[in-house]
Each structure stands twice: as C-alpha cells, then as structure tokens.
Amino acid sequence: MKSARLAAAFLLFTIIPLVTGCWDRTEVNDLALIMGAGMDAAPNGKVELSVQVYTPNQTSMSSDSEMTSSGNEGDMVIVKSAVGTDLADAAQRLQEEMPRKVFWGHSEVFIVGEELAKRGIMDQVDFLFRHPQPREHAYFFISKGRAKSILSINTRMERDSAETLRELTVLAGGMGVTLKDLGGMLAGRSKAIIVPLIGKKEESGQSNAYPYINGAAVLMKGKMAGQYQGEVKRYVQIIRNELESTTVTFPVQESKDDEGGIMSVRLIKCHTKLIPLIRRNQWSVMIRIEGEASVLQNETHVNVMLPQEMPRLEQQLNKEIESKMKETFRQIQDETGADVFGTADAFWHKYPARWTKEQVRWDEIFPEISVYAHSGVHIISPGFSGKTFK
Amino acid sequence: MQTNEDVIFSARLQENISHLKERYADCFDVVFHDFSCGQTPAVIVYFMGLTDSDMINRYILEPTLKQLSEDGGITLGDFCKCLPVSSYTMIQTMDQAVMEIGDGNVVLLMDGEERAISLYLAKWEQRSITEPEAESVVRGPREGFIETLMVNVSMIRRKLKSPDLKMKSIRIGRFSQTEVVVAFVSGIIESSLVTEIESRLSRINIDGILESGMIEELIEDNPYSPFPQLQSTERPDVVAANLLEGRAAILVEGTPIALIAPATIFTFLQSPEDHYQRYYIGTAIRWLRYFFAFIALIGPSFYVAIVTYHQEMIPTTLLLNMTKSREQIPFPALVEALLMEITFEALREAGVRLPKQIGSAVSIVGALVIGQAAIAAGLVSSPMVMVVAITGIASFLIPHFAFGITVRLLRFPMMLLAGFLGFFGLMMGITLILTHLFALRSFGVPYVTLSTVSNLSQLKDILVRVPTWKMNTRPRIGVWNRYRQGANQRPGPGRGGRRR
Structure with missing residues (x-):
C-alpha cells in the first residue's frame, strides 16, 4: 500500500x-x-531599425538584404532593416520577416544615425533599456551619416563591423560609452551626453572601407548639439578623467637666442579633478590635473637626462595643458552649452543646498561659469634613449 | 540448522558419531576417520580440502599411533597435552562441533568423554597478496586485502601492534556463517560507536553474506539514499589510518573489501596518497578533485541549461561557433546530452565487464562513438562531445568508485531538470542534493561535517591538507580523544637536540 x-x-x-x-x-x-x-531616421517621423544578423550557413540569403561576408568562409552577417513608428514596432516587423527568433543578448553595439540623433534619441533609447535582452554593457555610438551604412561595412580585420567598433572602444583613447553609462548620463544632473562619433573611411573603393572613431558627439537633452574631433575630443576626455594616458605635444622655448622646438610626452597615471567654487554669485570651476609623464619625442636641444632641465620643461608642459583645457572647456561652453564634464555633479557635491535651489537654472549658469586650470604633471622619465641627437 | 535443538555430547562415542553423521548426510567431502588412542576408540571429523591432511597425519595420527599405542585408557585432557598442535579448544555441544568443522578445523571425539577438542589445522588455497587494483597509488604501500579474513586481520595487526587494537568477531548468515570482524582502537574510538555497530550487525538475519556490500546495505543509516554511507577499501593502510582517527573497520571473510564507519562526504573525495605526497601537492590535488567532482555532477546539465535557455551567458564568439556546429543537429540539446551520456556509461560498463583482451577493441570503438565520427554523422555537436568527455574524466577523478558512480547516476536527473527548467531546475536539483546531504548521517555523524564545524581546526584535513606535524588533533567523531601527536612536531635543524 x-x-x-x-x-x-x-x-x-x-x-x-x-x-x-x-x-x-x-x-x-x-x-x-x-x-x-x-x-536611422525614416520619413514621416518613423524610425528605421537595421540589424546585423549572424547567419552560420551561406545558403540562406535573401535578395533584398545587403550581405557582407567576413574573413572566415561560411560565416557571414547580413544586414536587415525594417521601418516602424518606433523602435519596438520596427523590431516587431523585423521579427516577422525572420525565420528565427531575434536575440538581442549578444548585440555589442548600438548605433544611432546622425539625423535621428538630431531629432532626439531619448524616445528610442527607452526601448533598449526596457527590453530584457539588450546588454547594458553594449556600446553606444552616433554615426556620421546613416547607421545602416556603418553596419553594412565589410571589415577585413575583425568578424564584422560591430566587433570592429567594440574593439576600437576597448583601446585606450577610444572613449567607450555603454548603455549603462548612457543611462547614467541621461538621468544625470547636467542632461548632457557625450558619445563617440563614428565614421566610415574608404581607402580605395567600397571593398576596403572600415569604421573608425571620428570624434565625440555632444547631445543636449537627447538632441545632438555638436561634434568635436581631434585635440578637443582628447581634452574633453582628459577633463572627464577618462584618459589615464595620452600623448601631449608642446613647444619648448629654450634660451632667448634659440628658436626652440617641439617635444612630445606621454602622460601616464593622470588624474583630473573638478573643484567648483561659488563666490558672490560667481560660479567658477578649477580643473586640476596631476600625473606623470615620460618623454616620447625630443626635437629640441634640451638634454632630458639632466635633472636641472626638468622644472623648465614641466613648466612649459603644464602651461600647454592648462591653456588647452581652458580652451576646450570654453569652446564647449560657447558652442553647445552642454555640461559634458560633470561640472553639475561637482557643484552638487560641494553646494548641495545651493544646487537644489538653482538646478532649474543650470542651463543658464553653465555657459557663464569661469574656468581656471592647474596642471601638476611631472616628467619622470626621459624615455628609453638617454641621448639628445640634436 | 538453527531450528535443531543443540545437543550436548554424550559419553558414548557411537551416539555422538551417528548424530554428526546424520547432520552431515549427503556431504561427500566430510571425513570421519576412526582410530584408536591406546585402548580408547576415537574419531576425527573434518572437511577435505579445508584441512591440511598432511598435518593431520603428522601431528595427530602419527604421535597417537607411536606413543600412545601401549598405554591403557587415556583421557582427552592427557591426550591434548602430548599433541604437537599449537592451538585447540574444548567444545561441549554438537553445534559448536559443526561450526568448528565448517571452519576447517579438525574435531576429535573420544569414547567416554562428554566433550571434544577442535584442533586448528585449517588450511586452504588462497590468493597471494597483490596490489589493490581499485585504489592504486603512486606512493604508498602496495599490498591489498585478500579473501582470507585471517590474512587481512594480520595485515592490520602488523601496522598497529598495540593491544589497544581490538578485534571482535561475529558470525552472520544462517547458512554462510560468515565471520565478520569489527576492528577499532580502544581509547580513540567512542565506545558507543562500537556498541552501535555491534548491535546493527547482530540484527542481521540473512541466509548468507557473500560480500561486504551486503553488510553495508544492512547497517547503513538511510537505506534510500543514493550516497554510500560506509567507506569501502581494500587497503590495509587506509584501514589503519581510519582506525587511528577513531573510526571502526568491518572486515568480512571471503572478500578483500573492508568497510569503514562512520564516513563523511570528504572521505570519499580523499585518496590515501594525499597524506603520502607533500602537503602542497596533497592540497592542490584535493582541490582539483573537489572541483571536478562538481563538474562530474553538473557538467552536462549546466551545458544543456545554458544552450537551451540562457544563451546570453555564452561568450559571443563561442556562441557563434556553437550555433554553427549545432546547425545540422536534429535533436534538442537535452536529447543530445542524454544520448551521449548514456552511450558513455554503456561504454564504461562494457569496458569494466569485458575480458582484458577484448577491452582494447571496446576503447577503439568507444573513441569512434564518442568522437569525431559522432560529429561527422550529424548526431551530436562538437561542444557536446567536449562536455561529455570532460565530465567523463571528471567522474574518474573521484577516488572512490562507490561515490563516483553515485555522482554519475545523479547526473541524469540533473540533466532532465536542466533540460526542462534551465538554471532554475539546475538550482532545484543542487538544492535537493545538498538538503539530502546535510540531513544524511553515517552512524550518527553528519555526512557533511562542514555544517557542524565550529572551529577551523576541523577543516585542516578537508579544505587543505596541512603538514603532518601540524595535524595535532584528531577529527571529531563523537566523544573526542583530542590529541593525535605530541605538540611541536615541526622539523628543522636544531630541533630534537634542544628541548623547548
């Protein structure tokens, strides 16, 4: 029983x-x-969603979709797109065209086209955060031109263009912004966003195109307000304390009768801090950078092996860094008025009561902030070679 | 046999003999040898083959015929004194006589005596001592138990010469009358443990004991548990080491496998060699074993869960390759895993049972079945072959066969749980197993001792293997005779000469 x-x-x-x-x-x-x-932006306020889908076998090719084959034979990614009233709608349409279940869990990059970025990304990004599958560690970019054209690039060096972009951000100076970072910036105090701007470079025709990080796009309240390339982008990153090491080139004035020359140093272990100050209704911020440097290239007559030369070199290096940082800060203040440096957070930290009272006026305050800079970088190494060739 | 009333010897030889002959009716191998001891008629009774007939001739019949032929009536007591046989016992009843004869001793009955003597002349063919095959070591003693109990007992006695090593003998089995010996070291063992073992053994009422595994099943704490609750070993050094830690050993006549009680889960994950190699190596190998025991349990189920439910957890590049290799596979991952695992178990079983000469053929076929050919045939994907192979290796890392086979068996329900419910099912399975393990006891000692550990010193032979000179206290099993060695055993130059 x-x-x-x-x-x-x-x-x-x-x-x-x-x-x-x-x-x-x-x-x-x-x-x-x-x-x-x-x-990408589509006509009539609609959105076009393009996805790079991995297809393990060569046989399933549809005629209308663009097709790129990567290095390994047999493997390929195809780019498919669908237009919808919003991203979720476009994703649903995409699924209807696909014989397999759409899986977002391994999407490593999300690219927003320039046009859509100017229209505003807030509404579309909401989908990426709300859907359970997309990873918060996926990287977010804004592309010059259409995002679809970046996805369609047939890359030679990596598996596909998405993988290429991911690898690019991992490298130093690449400025990676993940969905998580983006969420932080969207919900942050300054309402300003800075994301890497990617472009497409063609070496010789379509067959040899590749994506690269062109600069940084600055968004104000979800709308693209400006883009910065080269040195400005680098100094923005320095002020944001994102770069631990970078290269700085500065002019060296030697003795009065000499014309001087140029020297490049590699900054290492550098650390930047924003020190806010409010005095008699005048808001100001001091950018303080500390770090070490080693000489990379010496085009002057200065013998970098001599310790007594160092204070003079350091002074000129710091002068260069200080002026560049101030210049960059002012440029962004004037052109976009977007606080991409985290100044708002610094003021909130130091003056919480004042901040709470004034935060609605932040858009007016920020362009008026006066900026000071102090650089305390020490040159600690003459590099591998002790000789001065000049 | 038990139903017969025990009969005390009568003074008339003829009556005793006829009684014995009645009991040994239809036993062609029993020998009743009549002779006369002086004027007194006497009979020796023994089994052919169990007794050394050469010794009977030389030490019983020869001296009897030579020296005692002239004398008149001789008593059994006098007779014994002039026999050149080292050990004998006086017996009073028929049942005792039957038992002695069954053991291969020679029972001598004499007319006019209400008792008999049993002379220890048992001798039969036995296997020579060989290296234990199921528990081989690189470093350590090479001898293993054999089927003869007395030889096994002597091997332990040779290692522990102190009179504190006690051996108690019990007979179990209505027909087999198997001799079972409980060995322990008094002063180390908790006496209630011995009492408990003896009472559990005495409860056994069974026709015959042919192997210690039968005893194990009849005395364990939880008969429904898949886990072995007594350690089995064929190594005298393992038995001796366990006796010195306060455990008891049960040796059974007719099998080279001894039982050790109580056992914990960690005894099944330890090899005697852990203590013979250097302690760094012992510790490292022990950790490797713990890790692979876990893999042996959840390896395929983890893979099945991740492939069918949690694709986001696979590194992208690996997932792409897995997608490619799974493209042509007709089965779900669960079916694929079950197919491969069952095949693997079948191959393993075939390898164990087959004669050695055919074994190599099985391994060649096995390499084809679980290997490239299976992938080429489109039955399984290559990652699955990898997982099955790693799991197979992992399960062989468990040093005790009984525990290893339990883990291998539990793998299948785990796979089903993972295949139907993903990680949720996997966690359910692990939780169930852990709950069971923590509730399990072996002779009152918790199976997973970690749960009861209040001081770290209990872990020194579990998490790590501390050096011998640091292992000052014994593991705690019931009442605790704490110190196993003198303090300050650490070697080094200058030590020993000076006293500290």
Whole structure:
C-alpha cells in the first residue's frame, strides 16, 4: 500500500512536467543572433531599425538584404532593416520577416544615425533599456551619416563591423560609452551626453572601407548639439578623467637666442579633478590635473637626462595643458552649452543646498561659469634613449 | 540448522558419531576417520580440502599411533597435552562441533568423554597478496586485502601492534556463517560507536553474506539514499589510518573489501596518497578533485541549461561557433546530452565487464562513438562531445568508485531538470542534493561535517591538507580523544637536540 502510493507520487512528479507539453526551450540554432543594431531616421517621423544578423550557413540569403561576408568562409552577417513608428514596432516587423527568433543578448553595439540623433534619441533609447535582452554593457555610438551604412561595412580585420567598433572602444583613447553609462548620463544632473562619433573611411573603393572613431558627439537633452574631433575630443576626455594616458605635444622655448622646438610626452597615471567654487554669485570651476609623464619625442636641444632641465620643461608642459583645457572647456561652453564634464555633479557635491535651489537654472549658469586650470604633471622619465641627437 | 535443538555430547562415542553423521548426510567431502588412542576408540571429523591432511597425519595420527599405542585408557585432557598442535579448544555441544568443522578445523571425539577438542589445522588455497587494483597509488604501500579474513586481520595487526587494537568477531548468515570482524582502537574510538555497530550487525538475519556490500546495505543509516554511507577499501593502510582517527573497520571473510564507519562526504573525495605526497601537492590535488567532482555532477546539465535557455551567458564568439556546429543537429540539446551520456556509461560498463583482451577493441570503438565520427554523422555537436568527455574524466577523478558512480547516476536527473527548467531546475536539483546531504548521517555523524564545524581546526584535513606535524588533533567523531601527536612536531635543524 505504502509502496503503491510512493510509486503514484513518483509518477505524478515525473509526468506532470511532461504532460503540459510546453517546453519553452530555444536551441541556439533557432536564434537570429544580432551582433549590432543601428537606428536611422525614416520619413514621416518613423524610425528605421537595421540589424546585423549572424547567419552560420551561406545558403540562406535573401535578395533584398545587403550581405557582407567576413574573413572566415561560411560565416557571414547580413544586414536587415525594417521601418516602424518606433523602435519596438520596427523590431516587431523585423521579427516577422525572420525565420528565427531575434536575440538581442549578444548585440555589442548600438548605433544611432546622425539625423535621428538630431531629432532626439531619448524616445528610442527607452526601448533598449526596457527590453530584457539588450546588454547594458553594449556600446553606444552616433554615426556620421546613416547607421545602416556603418553596419553594412565589410571589415577585413575583425568578424564584422560591430566587433570592429567594440574593439576600437576597448583601446585606450577610444572613449567607450555603454548603455549603462548612457543611462547614467541621461538621468544625470547636467542632461548632457557625450558619445563617440563614428565614421566610415574608404581607402580605395567600397571593398576596403572600415569604421573608425571620428570624434565625440555632444547631445543636449537627447538632441545632438555638436561634434568635436581631434585635440578637443582628447581634452574633453582628459577633463572627464577618462584618459589615464595620452600623448601631449608642446613647444619648448629654450634660451632667448634659440628658436626652440617641439617635444612630445606621454602622460601616464593622470588624474583630473573638478573643484567648483561659488563666490558672490560667481560660479567658477578649477580643473586640476596631476600625473606623470615620460618623454616620447625630443626635437629640441634640451638634454632630458639632466635633472636641472626638468622644472623648465614641466613648466612649459603644464602651461600647454592648462591653456588647452581652458580652451576646450570654453569652446564647449560657447558652442553647445552642454555640461559634458560633470561640472553639475561637482557643484552638487560641494553646494548641495545651493544646487537644489538653482538646478532649474543650470542651463543658464553653465555657459557663464569661469574656468581656471592647474596642471601638476611631472616628467619622470626621459624615455628609453638617454641621448639628445640634436 | 538453527531450528535443531543443540545437543550436548554424550559419553558414548557411537551416539555422538551417528548424530554428526546424520547432520552431515549427503556431504561427500566430510571425513570421519576412526582410530584408536591406546585402548580408547576415537574419531576425527573434518572437511577435505579445508584441512591440511598432511598435518593431520603428522601431528595427530602419527604421535597417537607411536606413543600412545601401549598405554591403557587415556583421557582427552592427557591426550591434548602430548599433541604437537599449537592451538585447540574444548567444545561441549554438537553445534559448536559443526561450526568448528565448517571452519576447517579438525574435531576429535573420544569414547567416554562428554566433550571434544577442535584442533586448528585449517588450511586452504588462497590468493597471494597483490596490489589493490581499485585504489592504486603512486606512493604508498602496495599490498591489498585478500579473501582470507585471517590474512587481512594480520595485515592490520602488523601496522598497529598495540593491544589497544581490538578485534571482535561475529558470525552472520544462517547458512554462510560468515565471520565478520569489527576492528577499532580502544581509547580513540567512542565506545558507543562500537556498541552501535555491534548491535546493527547482530540484527542481521540473512541466509548468507557473500560480500561486504551486503553488510553495508544492512547497517547503513538511510537505506534510500543514493550516497554510500560506509567507506569501502581494500587497503590495509587506509584501514589503519581510519582506525587511528577513531573510526571502526568491518572486515568480512571471503572478500578483500573492508568497510569503514562512520564516513563523511570528504572521505570519499580523499585518496590515501594525499597524506603520502607533500602537503602542497596533497592540497592542490584535493582541490582539483573537489572541483571536478562538481563538474562530474553538473557538467552536462549546466551545458544543456545554458544552450537551451540562457544563451546570453555564452561568450559571443563561442556562441557563434556553437550555433554553427549545432546547425545540422536534429535533436534538442537535452536529447543530445542524454544520448551521449548514456552511450558513455554503456561504454564504461562494457569496458569494466569485458575480458582484458577484448577491452582494447571496446576503447577503439568507444573513441569512434564518442568522437569525431559522432560529429561527422550529424548526431551530436562538437561542444557536446567536449562536455561529455570532460565530465567523463571528471567522474574518474573521484577516488572512490562507490561515490563516483553515485555522482554519475545523479547526473541524469540533473540533466532532465536542466533540460526542462534551465538554471532554475539546475538550482532545484543542487538544492535537493545538498538538503539530502546535510540531513544524511553515517552512524550518527553528519555526512557533511562542514555544517557542524565550529572551529577551523576541523577543516585542516578537508579544505587543505596541512603538514603532518601540524595535524595535532584528531577529527571529531563523537566523544573526542583530542590529541593525535605530541605538540611541536615541526622539523628543522636544531630541533630534537634542544628541548623547548
């Protein structure tokens, strides 16, 4: 009797999971793995969603989708796109065209086209945060031109263009902004966003194009307000304390009768801090940078092996850094009025009561802030070579 | 046999003999040899093959015929004194006589005596001592137990010469009358443990004991548990080490496998060699074993769960390759895993049962079945072959076969749980197993001792293997005779000469 009941219980427990008939498993070969996604503006206020889908076999090619094959034979990514009233709608349309289940979990980059960025990204980004699958560690970019054209690039060096972009951000100076960072910036006090701007470079025709990080795009309240390339972008990153090491080139004035020359140093272990100050209704901020440097290239007559030369060199290096930092800060203040440096947070930290009172006026205050800079970088190494060739 | 009333010997030889002959009816191998001891008629009874007939001739019949032929009536007591046989016992009843004869001793009955003597002349063919095959070590003693109980007992006695090593003998089995010895070191062991073991053994009422595994099943704490609750070993050094830690050993006549009680989960994950190699190596290998025991349990189920439910957890590049290799596979990952694991178990079983000469053929076929050919045939994907192979290796890292096979068996329900419910099912399975393990006891000692540890010194032979000179206290099993060695055993130059 007892054993019969035991057997019945056992049968019940084993059969119940089986008789339901629902088994919501998804095999990996039933997934359409999205490697990267791009969002572009479409006519009539609609959005075009383009996705780079990994297809393991060559046979399934549809004629209308652009197709790029990466280095390995057999592997390829295809780019598919759909237009919808919003991103979720476009994603649904995309799914309807796809024989496999769309899987966002491995999408490593999200690109927003320039046009859509100017229209505003806030509404579309909401989808990426609300959907359970996209990773918060995926990188976010704004592209010059259409995002779809970046996704369609056939890269030679990496698996696909999405992977290329991810690798680019990992490298120093690449300025990676993940969805998580983006969320932080969107919800932050300054309402300003800075994300890497990517472009497409063509070496010789379409077959040899590749994506690269062109600069930084600055967004104010979700709308693209400006873009910065080269040195400005680098100094923005220095002020944001994002770069631990970078190269700084500065002119060296030697003695009065000499014309001087140029020297390049590599900054290492540099650390930047914003020190806010409010005095008689005058808001100001001091950018303080500390760090070490080693000489990379010496085009002057200065013998960098001599310790007594160092204070003079350091003074000129710091002067260069200070002026560049101030210049950059002012340029961004004037052109976009977007506080991409985290100044708002610094003021909130130091003057919480004042900040709470004045925060609604921050857009007016920020362009009026006066900026000071102090650089305390020490040259600690003459580099590998001790000789001065001049 | 038990139903017969025990009969005390009568003074008339003829009556005793006829009684014995009645009990040994239809036993062709029993020998009743009549002779006369002086004027007194006497009979020796023994089994052919169990007794050394050469010794009977030389030490019983020869001296009897030579020296005692002239004398008149002789008593059994006098007779014993002039026999050149080292050990004998006086017996009073028929049942005792039957038991002694069954053991291969020679029972001598004499007319006019209400007792008999049993002379220890048992000798039969036995296997020579060989290296234990199931528990081989690189460093350590090479001898293993054999099927003869007395030889096994002597091997332990040779390692522990103190009179504190006690051996208690019990006979179990209505027909087999198997001799079972409980060995322990008094002064270290908690006496209630011995009492408990003896009472559990005495409860056994079974036709025969053919192997210690039968005893194990009849005395364990939780008969429904898949986990072994007594450690089995064929190594005398393992038995001796466990006796010195306050455990008891159960040796059974007719099998080279001894039982050790109580056991914890960690005894099954330790090899005797952990203590013979240097302690760094011992510790490292022990950790490797813990890690792979875990893999052996959840390896395939983890893979199945991740591939069917949690694709976001796979590194992207790996996922792309897995997608590619799974493209042509007709089965769900769960079916694929079950197929491969069952095949692997079948191959393993075939390898164990087959004669050694055919074994190599099985391994060649096995390499094809679980390997490139299976992938080429489109039955399984290559990552699955990898997972099955790693799991197979992992389960062989568990040094005790009984525990390893339990883990291998539990792998299958785990796979089903993972295949139907993903990580949720996997965690359910792990929780169930852990709950069971923590509730399990072996002779009152918790199976997972970690749960009861209040001081770290209990972990010194579990998490790590501390050096021998640091292992000052014994593991705690019940009442605790704490110190296993003198303090300050650390070696080094200058030590020993000076006293500190």
